[in-house]
Amino acid sequence: MKTTLPGGRALAARLLPAALLALGAPGLASCVVDSSDAADHAELPAPGDVDVVRPLKLSERARVPEKEPGFVAAELGDHELVITHDGTLPPFAAGDVLGGTAGDGYLARVVRVRALDATRVALETTPADLTEFITEGHFHVHYDAREYARALDEHLARARELGEEDGDQIASQAEALKISSGASLKLLELSSASLPASCGVTAHGAAVLDVTAELSPVLDFEVHVGPRGKMNPVPELKQLRFVASGRLDVSAKLHGAGTVTGSCAVDLLELAGGVPSLPLPTLTFWVGPVPVVVTTNVVPTATADLALSFTAAEIEAEAQTTAELEAGVDYRDETWSTIWEPSCSASGTASVGAPGAITASGKVSAGAELRARLYGVLGPNVGVQAYARVTAETAPPYCSYDARVDGGVRAYAEAEAGVSVGPLDLTFKTLDLVDLELLHFDGPRASGPLRDAPECDAEP
Structure with a gap:
C-alpha cells in the first residue's frame, strides 16, 4: 500500500x-x-511519501x-x-x-x-x-524537491484563500520550508572570476571564468528488516538502498585576451570564497505513531582543468551540460551493488579573435556529494558530477579556427570509516564499482573565420 x-x-x-x-x-x-x-493534525504538507x-x-x-x-x-x-x-x-x-x-x-x-x-x-x-x-x-x-516546492505553493494559496486564523504563521513556516526545500539548489555561482597566475596569466594577459551549477534533487531511501530465516527469528537488515537522482546543470564560460600560456587545475569553490554544505529540509514522516526522519548532507564539488596558449589574441568559449541521473547503492543479501542510470546533452559555442597560434581547452566539473545517514552512523556517500568541456585552436595560416564541445557524467560511492560501517557493521568490501565515468558524449563542433584578420580576406 x-x-x-x-x-x-x-x-x-x-x-x-x-x-x-x-x-x-x-x-x-x-x-x-x-x-x-x-x-x-499536521498543518503543512508532507515532504514526500512513504510506501509501506x-x-x-x-x-x-x-x-x-x-x-x-x-x-x-x-x-x-x-x-x-x-x-x-x-x-x-x-x-x-x-x-x-x-x-x-x-x-x-x-x-x-x-x-x-x-x-x-x-x-x-x-x-x-x-x-x-x-x-x-x-x-x-x-x-x-x-x-522530490520540485514536487515538494509545488505542494507548498498550493498549500500557501489555499491558506490565503481560506483566511485561516493562524494563516500568517502557517504561511511563514511554509515559505521557510520552500526556501530550504532545494527545488533547485545553486551548487555554485561564479561570475567573472579572474584565473590565478598559476594558470599562466601574466601582466600582459587576462583570463576569466563564469560557472554556474544547479541540482534538482530527488532522494529515495529504502529499508527492509526481517528474520534471518524460517527457523531463526533473530532480525537482520535485508536491504538498505539509497539513490540520489534528479537533474544536474553545469554551465561554463571562458574568456581570455592578451598573452596567456599555461595549464592549471583550479578549485572553483575556493575561487568562489568557499561554499558550505547546502541545506535540505529535515524530512519528517509518520507511519502511525512511528516517526521517520530523513536528513541528507549535500556538499558541492567543483573544479576546472585549463590549458591555454595564445599571444596577443582573444578567445571566448562557452559549454553547457545537462544531466538526468540516478546514482546510488543497494545493500542486499550482505552484498553491496551500484545503481547508475545517466543521460546527458551538451551545447556550446566558441569564437576566436585576432589571428595567431591559439590553443585553449577548458573543462569544468561540478556536482555534489550526498551523504545519507541512518541513525547518524550508517549510510554511504554518493557523489555525482557533470563536466562540460570546450576546446578551440587555430592552425597556419591562422585565418580560421576549429572548436568542439563535449561533456560527461561521473559518479562514485564511498564509505567513511567509523560512519558507514556503523552499528550494523556493513562495509563496501564487496563493492567493486566505486568510481566510474558513466557517460561521455560529444556536443556540437564549430569552425569559422578569425575576427579582425583582414590579411586573410585576400585568401582565394
Missing part, C-alpha cells in the same frame, strides 16, 4: 548530517504498526517518548537525552531503546537513568542497532 502521510513539520533546516528512522512506543511493543493511523511494503513490527523495548502520555519535551545532547514530563510518564530503565524527532532525530539505548527533579529525567544513552527497534518491516521514503 502507498500512503502519502501528513507529517511535514516546520523543522529548522540545517547542514544535514544524518538519515534517521526512529521507531517504537511501550504500548506498541511487539505489535504491528499500520500507516492508516497517521497523524491527522510491509507493516512495521517493533521490539519489546522500543519506545517513542513523545507519543507517550505525560511527555512534555526532549533535549538531545552528546550521549544524553533529557526528558521533561508532567509526572505521569512511565519510568525509564536501562535497556530501553528510544527513538524520536528531537534535534534531528535520535535512536539510542538507555544505559543509565538519573532524575534531575520531579519533572525532568536525564538518560545516559549509547547508539542502538536498527534491529533493537524493529524486528520486521519494509518501507520506501521518496522526496
Whole structure:
C-alpha cells in the first residue's frame, strides 16, 4: 500500500548530517504498526511519501517518548537525552531503546537513568542497532524537491484563500520550508572570476571564468528488516538502498585576451570564497505513531582543468551540460551493488579573435556529494558530477579556427570509516564499482573565420 502521510513539520533546516528512522512506543511493543493511523493534525504538507511494503513490527523495548502520555519535551545532547514530563510518564530503565524527532532525530539505548527533579529525567544513552527497534518491516521514503516546492505553493494559496486564523504563521513556516526545500539548489555561482597566475596569466594577459551549477534533487531511501530465516527469528537488515537522482546543470564560460600560456587545475569553490554544505529540509514522516526522519548532507564539488596558449589574441568559449541521473547503492543479501542510470546533452559555442597560434581547452566539473545517514552512523556517500568541456585552436595560416564541445557524467560511492560501517557493521568490501565515468558524449563542433584578420580576406 502507498500512503502519502501528513507529517511535514516546520523543522529548522540545517547542514544535514544524518538519515534517521526512529521507531517504537511501550504500548506498541511487539505489535504491528499500520500507516492508516497517521497523524491527522499536521498543518503543512508532507515532504514526500512513504510506501509501506510491509507493516512495521517493533521490539519489546522500543519506545517513542513523545507519543507517550505525560511527555512534555526532549533535549538531545552528546550521549544524553533529557526528558521533561508532567509526572505521569512511565519510568525509564536501562535497556530501553528510544527513538524520536528531537534535534534531528535520535535512536539510542538507555544505559543509565538519573532524575534531575520531579519533572525532568536525564538518560545516559549509547547508539542502538536498527534491529533493537524493529524486528520486521519494509518501507520506501521518496522526496522530490520540485514536487515538494509545488505542494507548498498550493498549500500557501489555499491558506490565503481560506483566511485561516493562524494563516500568517502557517504561511511563514511554509515559505521557510520552500526556501530550504532545494527545488533547485545553486551548487555554485561564479561570475567573472579572474584565473590565478598559476594558470599562466601574466601582466600582459587576462583570463576569466563564469560557472554556474544547479541540482534538482530527488532522494529515495529504502529499508527492509526481517528474520534471518524460517527457523531463526533473530532480525537482520535485508536491504538498505539509497539513490540520489534528479537533474544536474553545469554551465561554463571562458574568456581570455592578451598573452596567456599555461595549464592549471583550479578549485572553483575556493575561487568562489568557499561554499558550505547546502541545506535540505529535515524530512519528517509518520507511519502511525512511528516517526521517520530523513536528513541528507549535500556538499558541492567543483573544479576546472585549463590549458591555454595564445599571444596577443582573444578567445571566448562557452559549454553547457545537462544531466538526468540516478546514482546510488543497494545493500542486499550482505552484498553491496551500484545503481547508475545517466543521460546527458551538451551545447556550446566558441569564437576566436585576432589571428595567431591559439590553443585553449577548458573543462569544468561540478556536482555534489550526498551523504545519507541512518541513525547518524550508517549510510554511504554518493557523489555525482557533470563536466562540460570546450576546446578551440587555430592552425597556419591562422585565418580560421576549429572548436568542439563535449561533456560527461561521473559518479562514485564511498564509505567513511567509523560512519558507514556503523552499528550494523556493513562495509563496501564487496563493492567493486566505486568510481566510474558513466557517460561521455560529444556536443556540437564549430569552425569559422578569425575576427579582425583582414590579411586573410585576400585568401582565394
